[in-house]
Amino acid sequence: MKRTQVLLTEEQQREIKRIAKSESISAGAVIRRLIDRGLADARRNKMADAAEKMAVYYAEVEDTSFREIDPWVAEEPGNDSR
Numbered sequence: 001m002k003r004t005q006v007l008l009t010e011e012q013q014r015e016i017k018r019i020a021k022s023e024s025i026s027a028g029a030v031i032r033r034l035i036d037r038g039l040a041d042a043r044r045n046k047m048a049d050a051a052e053k054m055a056v057y058y059a060e061v062e063d064t065s066f067r068e069i070d071p072w073v074a075e076e077p078g079n080d081s082r
Helices: 010-023 027-060 065-069
Strands: none
Touching: 010 027
8 A cells, every 4th residue: 555645624534534433444444445436436437438439439320331330340259360
């Protein structure tokens, strides 16, 4: 682990201490857990955005023409020649 200094508002600090006390864990553990959740949310949002862009792209292309545009999609299932 690496040490990092972070400035918190008084309200944030109070809430973190309250959670830590109620769960019998350290304030640092609460902060790490909250950061992990925030990072997971950011990754999930990034993946959802990418999936949406792909869906829009393929929805805009006629049903068969995308096979000519994207050779990877045109390959037969089970063909591992990539």
